[in-house]
Amino acid sequence: MMELQWGKKYRVSAFLLCLMGVLLSACANKSVSGQLSGKSKHWEVALAYQYQDESDGSEKVTVKYLGKDVLVVGNVLVKIKDSSNNTTNHQNVMLDEKGTAIIESVVQPNANPEKKNVQVELQWNGFKEVVSLK
Incomplete structure (x- = not known):
């Protein structure tokens, strides 16, 4: 017993x-993850992010040119600025034949990893547009 x-x-x-x-x-x-997207006259941008903890994260930015002649675009400068004023620059981004480029990054998340009010500035051939992502 x-x-x-x-x-x-x-x-x-x-x-x-x-x-x-x-x-x-x-x-x-x-783990924090999410997706944001936005559109301007010439560009469509999507940002997918995933942060595993305070020291490990990844971001994937997809930019698509909405104009008709992709060949005249050339190299694109992509500047990503988040609500914490963290800025990431991607220079000499090349578009594929469909006008799309995918930029993948391993990043260190900040103290507030949720993305809000992200601005993506695109510069090409002397032109500049800003896309707000929501």
């Missing part, structure tokens, strides 16, 4: 220990 009660105590303790481990591991993995 004593042996049976002792076994139950261990089972309950082991179950509670496993449950606490699962809860703590879920709290430790603070």
Whole structure:
């Protein structure tokens, strides 16, 4: 009889220990992800981001030229500015034959990794447009 009660105590303790481990591991993995997009007269821009924790993150920016003649665009300068005034410059971005370029980056998230009020400035052939992403 004593042996049976002792076994139950261990089972309950082991179950509670496993449950606490699962809860703590879920709290430790603070993943933030999202997507923003916007459009201007000549450009369509989408930003997808995912941050695993405070030191690891990735961003993928897709820019698409909406004009008719993609060949005359040439190299594009893409400047990305977030609400914390962090700016990332991507120079000499080349578009494919469909007028699209994909820029992937590994980034270190700031203290507030949620993206809000992102402005993307595109410069090409002496022209400049700003696309607001929401």
